[in-house]
Amino acid sequence: MPHPSLYLLTLFLLLCAAPASAQVEIEQGNLEVLTDDYPVYSRPGVRYRSQSRGVSIRYETQPQFTWDADGAIDGGAQTVTHLEQFTFKFKVPLMNKPQTKLLLGYEWDTEKYWFRNPYEGHEQEQTLFQLLDERRLKANKLSAYFTHSWDERFYSSGRVRMSLNGDYQGLIDFGSIYRTYSAAFVYGKKVGPDEEWAIGITYSHNAARQIALPFFVYNRTFNAHWGIQTALPGQAYLRRNVGPRLVNTFLLGATFDSKYYALNTEPQEGRDFSSLGQFFLRNNGIRAMLQYEHNFFPWVWAFAQGGYFIPWQTRFNPADDVDLDLNTKVDARPFFRVGIFLAPPKELIK
Numbered sequence: 001m002p003h004p005s006l007y008l009l010t011l012f013l014l015l016c017a018a019p020a021s022a023q024v025e026i027e028q029g030n031l032e033v034l035t036d037d038y039p040v041y042s043r044p045g046v047r048y049r050s051q052s053r054g055v056s057i058r059y060e061t062q063p064q065f066t067w068d069a070d071g072a073i074d075g076g077a078q079t080v081t082h083l084e085q086f087t088f089k090f091k092v093p094l095m096n097k098p099q100t101k102l103l104l105g106y107e108w109d110t111e112k113y114w115f116r117n118p119y120e121g122h123e124q125e126q127t128l129f130q131l132l133d134e135r136r137l138k139a140n141k142l143s144a145y146f147t148h149s150w151d152e153r154f155y156s157s158g159r160v161r162m163s164l165n166g167d168y169q170g171l172i173d174f175g176s177i178y179r180t181y182s183a184a185f186v187y188g189k190k191v192g193p194d195e196e197w198a199i200g201i202t203y204s205h206n207a208a209r210q211i212a213l214p215f216f217v218y219n220r221t222f223n224a225h226w227g228i229q230t231a232l233p234g235q236a237y238l239r240r241n242v243g244p245r246l247v248n249t250f251l252l253g254a255t256f257d258s259k260y261y262a263l264n265t266e267p268q269e270g271r272d273f274s275s276l277g278q279f280f281l282r283n284n285g286i287r288a289m290l291q292y293e294h295n296f297f298p299w300v301w302a303f304a305q306g307g308y309f310i311p312w313q314t315r316f317n318p319a320d321d322v323d324l325d326l327n328t329k330v331d332a333r334p335f336f337r338v339g340i341f342l343a344p345p346k347e348l349i350k
Contacts, residue, residue, distance in 0.1 A: 044155055046221045047193050048241045049229060050249045050293060051301055051343050058339035060085040062309065065331040067129065072326040073316060075127035078118050085111040100148045107141040128316060131273045137261045140164040140172045158185040166262035177262045180206035186217065194221040206260065208280040208322045251291040259283040278319035285311040299344060305337040
């Protein structure tokens with residue numbers, strides 16, 4: 001049998017070559033992120049897979065990098081001293097039957113850029129970099145998940161979601177300019193306890209873009225210590241299980257990352273950028289990373305993740321001409337994440 005590292009190399013090359021126009025939101029190739037459950041029938045998932053997450057809190061930081069307007073917008077080349085992101089999310093079960101399950105989920109993401117001095121050399125004009133400086137960007141995500149096991153081998157799983165992304169004030173705003181509607185559906189086969197595959201499609205629609213993207217999931221456990229978890233073209237990971245019970249895991253691989261926000265949608269206290277007009281910001285890239293998950297107690301886990309973010313495309317689109325792509329250049333840079341999450345013991349789920 002080929003060494004597991006050869007599978008990672010092959011999958012990573014496929015990831016980089018695939019069209020990166022949408023994000024497959026399946027964390028670490030884990031089908032249970034669509035449902036976060038453990039069906040009695042065909043049981044999506046393989047042995048020793050990384051842990052699904054019920055309640056999760058995560059913090060991320062990225063150090064200094066350069067963001068160059070590249071002539072597409074005003075502002076020149078600016079230094080971002082650091083970028084911070086915070087995420088909180090949870091899922092609650094509505095139905096927990098042996099064959100069919102339904103959950104509701106909520107996620108709150110926020111990020112903020114700190115620029116060194118976006119006004120220097122641009123004192124007489126307003127720029128998007130000035131607008132973004134220390135402005136909190138938010139994403140509220142409301143989701144519904146389901147899974148249905150047809151028999152001992154086949155299952156279906158899906159997710160529908162409304163996201164509210166922008167620089168609005170307050171906790172949440174349901175304005176139409178912020179809304180993104182998305183859905184994902186998969187049909188999978190459990191080949192055995194150590195192997196599964198699934199095919200699916202994800203669809204997303206907002207004020208700036210709409211896109212549909214097929215994806216393919218393949219998860220396999222080679223032995224008690226090694227496995228792969230994939231959701232191509234979105235992500236691919238090599239897994240290493242460690243510890244006395246083999247529940248603690250290392251994940252090495254890459255994932256496609258996408259952020260989308262509506263900007264300058266309303267005046268904020270002391271900062272009037274109304275002359276700029278409204279824009280959409282889309283930031284796409286690939287994260288190459290290493291993650292470690294550790295189980296402390298039956299319900300309590302922690303994780304740390306470090307790696308390198310490689311920008312694929314960072315662009316602005318004017319709200320009054322969404323087909324006009326204003327592409328900018330952003331440096332690649334390292335990132336570091338830490339977090340804790342809760343996951344109920346398997347015996348509590350039917």
